[in-house]
Amino acid sequence: MLLDGYILGVIGPVTASMKADMGMSTADMGLIASAALFGILIGSPLSGWASDKYGRKPLFMIDMALFLIASAAQFFINSVEMLFIVRLLMGVAIGAEYSVGWPLMSEFAPARLRGRLMGVTNVAWYFGFMVGYTAGYILNLPAPLPWRFIIGTSTFIAAVLFVARLGLPESPRWLWSKGRKDEARAIAHKYLESAEDMADMEKEHVRQGRSMDLFSTKYWRMTVFVSWFWFCVVMPYFAIATFADSVLEKYGLNGGLAGGVGLSMVAMVGCAVTVAMIDKAGRRLFTVPPQWITMAVFLIIGLWSGAPSALVLGLFLVFSFLNAMNGVLTSIYPGEVFPTEIRGVGTGFAAAVSRIGAGMGTFLLPLGVEQFGVSTVMLIAAAVVFSGAWVSQLWAPETKGKSLSEIAATFSH
Secondary structure: OHHHHHHHHHHHHHHHHHHHHHOOOHHHHHHHHHHHHHHHHHHHHHHHHHHHHHOHHHHHHHHHHHHHHHHHHHHHOOOHHHHHHHHHHHHHHHHHHHHHHHHHHHHHOOOOOHHHHHHHHHHHHHHHHHHHHHHHHHHOOOOOOOHHHHHHOHHHHHHHHHHHHOOOOOOHHHHHHOOOHHHHHHHHHHHOOOHHHHHHHOOOOOOOOOHHHHHOOOOHHHHHHHHHHHHHHHHHHHHHHHHHHHHHHHHOOOOHHHHHHHHHHHHHHHHHHHHHHHHHHOOHHHOHHHHHHHHHHHHHHHHOOOOOHHHHHHHHHHHHHHHHHHHHHHOOHHHHHOOHHHHHHHHHHHHHHHHHHHHHHHHHHHHHHHHHOHHHHHHHHHHHHHHHHHHHHHHOOOOOOOOHHHHHHHOOO
16 A cells, blocks of 8 residues: 555656657656556456456556556656556556455454554555655655656565565465364464454355356445445545645645645545544544544535635545544445455455546546536535435444454345
């Protein structure tokens, strides 16, 4: 997740250099910006399916190897087409990470700590974005390094992570679900925290999951809830940046280092607060109320066109804080509510749906503002958040302190 944030952050300060050096058009820049999103859209469901079929560990190594190779290729980019392909492959690797990393973590984490362990990955995303943007900004100062080197710095982080993953074990729950019980018991005995975790693993069903199980009578609600909740969290996040910049400009925060990391700092605080409290206060508290409040924020901005700029800035800060709270749950729910045999493909499918939302937010907001005005766009954002809040109000489960087998049983009726 730190790498995901890093590659998005580091490219921002060097886009002007890239555009000038390679003679890129505005359409080219849009294509490059969308490449990673397209990659995630491809990589997450395919890798989720593969991890359910062939295991978490192989995909966990393959995705980092792919990222490492693609990232290193950034040092040698000589065309817009090559840049697009490289960023696309990096997105494929990150999409794979979504659908393998979170299921793997949920299958090792004890119930009492699972929310914090999985939620902290979102803190890492914002931290990675800020580190990436800061690194890109500093390295691009008056005596700048080549932009290829700047965006290629993600290779050094990827190399460390690849080496660190060597020797990691397979998920004992996945092994058990495949009938490989002796291997599962050996790994569980070494890595799981307690006898209760061992016993819960042995409640896993030995069966082969299918992608279509996501839409079966038993599981369709959790598929709709996780996918649509995630969609409604990321769409306004990606969309709102364009309008937020015009507000921050009045406060001298647009452009430069402060503008690049300011809202992310607020979001990281929101993540940290949620992570600290999630296993005590529960999941629904950080899922449902923040969405209703966010809807109200968009309604105020949309209906009060003459609102003071200080108020609008404050509302955007509130949005950033609450949206980050919701964002933590996008990293927790997928790994919890899907059973082991479809946990990978379920997480991958939801991640793919979320990237559609991210793409729509990125590309439709400027067009919407141009055609209909900011107020109308904010009201549309309010409607999107309302739909997510309503689905969450109806179906978001309270999974605090429950084992994975308990969750699968209670959320599949």
